[in-house]
Amino acid sequence: MNAGESVRSVDQAQALASVITLVRQRFPAAKANLKPWRDDPQTRQWSEQDSLDLSFHFPGWSPRLQCRSLLIQLRFCAESAEAQPSLLGVLMRGMTYDGERWRLATVGEWLPEGPHLPQPDQVIQLQMICRDLFELFSGSTAADEAA
Numbered sequence: 001m002n003a004g005e006s007v008r009s010v011d012q013a014q015a016l017a018s019v020i021t022l023v024r025q026r027f028p029a030a031k032a033n034l035k036p037w038r039d040d041p042q043t044r045q046w047s048e049q050d051s052l053d054l055s056f057h058f059p060g061w062s063p064r065l066q067c068r069s070l071l072i073q074l075r076f077c078a079e080s081a082e083a084q085p086s087l088l089g090v091l092m093r094g095m096t097y098d099g100e101r102w103r104l105a106t107v108g109e110w111l112p113e114g115p116h117l118p119q120p121d122q123v124i125q126l127q128m129i130c131r132d133l134f135e136l137f138s139g140s141t142a143a144d145e146a147a
Contacts, residue, residue, distance in 0.1 A: 015136065016052070022132045023056055023072070026125045030056035030070065051075050055095070066116040067094030067101050074133065087137035090130045094118060106130050 020032045033055045052074040061068055071093040077086040094102045094114070102114030110127050112118060118126065 016054075018136050019052075019054070019072075019074070019133065022129055022136065023070070026129055027056065027058070027070075029059055031059075032056055033069075064122045065094055065118045067096055067118075069095045071095050074137075076137075087134055090133055092126055092130070104130075106134075 016034070024030060024032070054072055056070045056072070058065070058068055073091040073093075075088045075091070077088055090106045092104045093100050094112075094116070100114065101116040102112045102118065104110065104112040104123070104126055110130060112123055112126070117123075
């Protein structure tokens with residue numbers, strides 16, 4: 001679900017602002033987009049209420065990341081009644097106008113997969129963002145598994 005459409009409280013707005021800050025600390029030139037998905041019937045059919053999706057666009061091609069944009073999907077525990085939801089996992093995708101070039105999921109070894117992988121130093125930055133996200137939404141066990 002588009003991050004810009006899913007915020008329902010001050011706590012959620014603060015958490016979303018913190019997510020943006022975490023990514024911008026590692027990639028200062030990236031511009032946040034809180035509505036990466038089109039609003040049409042076909043896209044709404046695939047909407048997931050327990051996810052928060054946002055993207056970051058670079059001012060041109062990023063050869064070190066091998067993409068123009070990062071799509072970040074945060075998956076939360078569906079049964080969390082807390083003001084701060086529990087983060088289950090993160091999926092990052094390096095995107096261009098042609099589609100996905102690589103993806104990194106916080107399962108297994110947290111390594112990117114795809115035909116055009118980011119440089120190793122950038123992989124470390126992406127993994128650090130994921131760890132920071134788990135710290136932000138503490139209460140999840142996946143961050144402990146990767147440590």
